[in-house]
Amino acid sequence: MNRLVIASSRLFDGVSETPLDNAVLTIEDGVVAEVGTYADAPPAGAVHLPDATILPGLVDCHVHLPFDASADPVASTMAKTVPAATLQAVRNAQTLLRHGVTTVRDVSSPHGIAIELRDAIAQGLLDGPDIRACGTHLTITGGHGCAFGIEVDSVDEIRTAVRTQIKAGADLLKVMATGGVYSLRQTPEDVQFSVTELRAAVDTAHERGLTVAAHSEGEDGIRTALEAGVDTVEHGNQLTPELAKRMIEQGAYLVPTVGAFTTVAASPDLPAPFLRKARQLVKQTERALAIAREHGVKVAIGSDSGTAPHLAWEDHPTAREAAYLVDMGGYAPVDALRSATLHGAQALRVADRKGSLEPGKDADVLVVAGDATADIAALTRPLVVVKRGRIVHRAA
Ligand SMILES: [Zn+2]
Incomplete structure (x- = not known):
């Protein structure tokens, strides 16, 4: 023994x-x-x-393992060969593990890298955290994350894309329910997908036992995602008391990724519209955390490491994310620790073994x-x- x-x-x-x-x-x-x-x-x-x-061990519910947290991580990763991007993912996963993150959820990577890395770690080929991986996210044509996401515009296309990700070995589904910060063409308020479309994604995933994570920053997009029955609201910057109550009724988790927005807001080398949007979202996030705390929404920790520009993997982003709950959200340290451990495991449906x-x-x-x-x-x-x-x- x-x-x-x-x-x-x-x-x-x-x-x-x-x-x-x-x-x-x-x-x-x-x-x-x-x-x-x-x-x-x-x-x-x-x-x-x-x-x-x-x-x-900490649970980080929102990372993008192959990405390098540079000023334009998507462009830099997509310019790499698949082996080069894979090696970057190995390095990032091992950095997380050294920092005490023993379970991590990858909410979109290209080329199936996070799925393969998950299996390699599970087989003992190399050290790393346990990984839950979505494969690659779904977005609308020209929508948020379209540089490497799967672009789908109808219920049929959505069902096919979800099943393709399941076939590739996905543990969960990631959908982009709103626009975001890192684009000159969209705003966080833009709603992507109708309730009917998102519901097709959620139902197809749930039928096969997958959970659904929805990138949703603006209020209308959060509402659409919740109406469709998603399991985790990623970012959730424009959370309202009404939406918080709905999250509790549905048992949905909030993954605020505060550090992604504060880091962009403090990066003057990035395009001005990114900074403007990020600064706005930082203010809204502060309010969202207060609403979540007052209403008792379950919050899990997600650093958004990889795709968030200048949020360095080496800089303990998961730990810092937990600190935001205390410093910005007014949470007691013990509650932030619970978010960084048990709530994360629950959000990932691995709390029978983890958290x-x-x-x-x-x-x-x-x-x-x-x-x-x-x-x-x-x-x-x-x-x-x-x-x-x-x-x-x-x-x-
Ligand atoms: Zn992300």
């Missing part, structure tokens, strides 16, 4: 309201065996990390320096990362 015992000053299990002090986490054969405490000293043989916090440290679940663990339950910035200080009971990273 493979056994690993980790002891630290505190542990947040993803579920409880308060952390456990003087905690001992016992892992056996890759799963959590026991979460307990020590009295005077940590047990002999334990990996002891004083003044640290043991957490479930919390409870006996029987996968031992995906992050230990950070300091008290993350009081200081969310501690998430940027990973000491040890464990995936399925194996230490995959240890700070020097």
Whole structure:
């Protein structure tokens, strides 16, 4: 039996309201065996990390693995050969893992790269986080993300495109329900797809057990997406109290991706319309977070790493995204930690194995320096990362 015992000053299990002090986490054969405490000293043989916090591995619900976060990541990626883009994806996935992200959802990549990488990691060919991948997103002809998305304009085309992604191995479907920031031709308020069209996408995906993530920034597009029955609202900048109530009724999750907008808003080298739109959306996001918190909408963390210009993979974007919930959204650190772990696992429908440290679940663990339950910035200080009971990273 493979056994690993980790002891630290505190542990947040993803579920409880308060952390456990003087905690001992016992892992056996890759799963959590026991979460307990020590009295005077940590047990002999334990990996002891004083003044640290043991957490479930982080779940980042919104990344684009092959993209390089340059000033124009889509153009730069599409100019690469498929092997070159794949190697970039490997590097990015391993950066996430080193930072404690043990589960990640890729919400659109070209060439099936995230699907292949998911399988390579699952087969043990290389280290990386567990990946849920959508394949490539659906958009309207000339719509948001059309540079590499699948352009569809009718119910029949939509059904075929969804089934093609399922055939390619997608775990979920991604649709662009509105325009966005990185385009001179559309605005976040533009509604893409009718309710009928989106419903065809959602029904075709749900029939086969896939969830649906909808890029939806403007209010009307969020409403359309919810009417069609999507499972996660990506960005959701123009969330209203009415839409928040609807999200709760339907059990939909919000993935705000705050860092994507703040980073663009602070990048004067980008085209002026991008900056203008991003600055507007940052203000709206602040309001959306307050509405989500007041109404109790379940929020999951998504960094939008890869396609967000200048949001560097190396800069702990997932941790920083959790910090936005505290600093911009007024969330308690423990609630932001829950968003970055349990809520993410629930949004990805993997909470039976991931998202919390409870006996029987996968031992995906992050230990950070300091008290993350009081200081969310501690998430940027990973000491040890464990995936399925194996230490995959240890700070020097
Ligand atoms: Zn994105």
